[in-house]
Amino acid sequence: MIQINSVNSEVLVSWPGFITELALLAFAIAVHRRYFSNLSDIPGPFWASVTRLWHVWIILEGKQNVRLKALHRKHGQFVRIAPNEVSVCHPDGSTLLLRANLHKGDWYSVTAVPDYRFQNPMSTTNPKVKKALSKHFTAGYALSQVLKREPDVDENIEHLLRWVEKYAEDRMPMDLDRFITYTTFDNIGSALFSEPFGFIRAGRDIDGTLRNNVALSRFAAVAGFFIGPLRILINPLNSWLLLLPMGRLYRTTSVAIKKRLNNPEAHNDMVAHWLGAHQKSGELSLRKIEAQANVNVGAGAEPVSCVYHL
Secondary structure (H helix, E strand, C coil): CCCCCCCCHHHHCCHHHHHHHHHHHHHHHHHHHHHHCCCCCCCCCHHHHHCCHHHHHHHHHCCHHHHHHHHHHHHCCEEEEECCEEEECCCCHHHHHHHCCCCCCHHHHHHCCCCCCCCCCCCCCCHHHHHHHHCCCHHHHCHHHHHHHHHHHHHHHHHHHHHHHHHHHCCCCCCHHHHHHHHHHHHHHHHHHCCCCCHHHHCCCHHHCCCCHHHHHHHHHHHCCCHHHHHHHCCHHHHHHCCCHHHHHHHHHHHHHHHHHCCCCCCCCHHHHHHHHHHHCCCCCHHHHHHHHHHHHHHHHHHHHHHHHC
């Protein structure tokens, strides 16, 4: 009978040697990215040229706009902000890039909320597919159509002002940031579904919908840079279990769409135009409408939130 002796793991794996090899590999990659990449001649921070983590850090720090503005002042119109990314500050830059019909980066995949099943123009990286999909949604964003919801927006703002007056009368401090967030989301609800979500009227976050709003913004800002793990993490099961920040957003939007579809009196909102496109063309499915509504609710609050800083 042959006896097999156990072999010490140190014989199979030399941990110091393994760590040394990893360090040498990381060093070689860093040198290649810094000095031998096609972007090596574009100026920028040293760490930005060797790792994406520099860019992720300034995003999470909340000072990306300030940092990039300072870098463009220092280096000019083109600044390298990652091993494979350049920040362009040139008057003709956006026009030339859009005309080139280039594929968008994988980062945009994160805007398929809550998971890959819900593709929208923003998450679609193929320019031809994106253009074909966008044409179905364009009519809903026409200024003439959006202005038809102005009375509803005015009503939401009136609710905000009532809360301001109440806090003033009670001589109590007011978390204006929260109340403007409530107003913003209700305005989006009015424009999309002919009905606000009810946050500003109630003066609170209903069902904890907005509780993870800050976490969702930070997650969406950086998750797209790690597309491999992202595709594993974001899946229909996690969406259903509400394990990720976008799960609650999806639940809120899904409920609003169902109410909207069962509301025959709703009209002149964005969804009305999209449903019209759905009826005219089989290319625009109800899921794509839901996907567009999801990204509108999630991203729409960001630009309007600038009111808080005025």
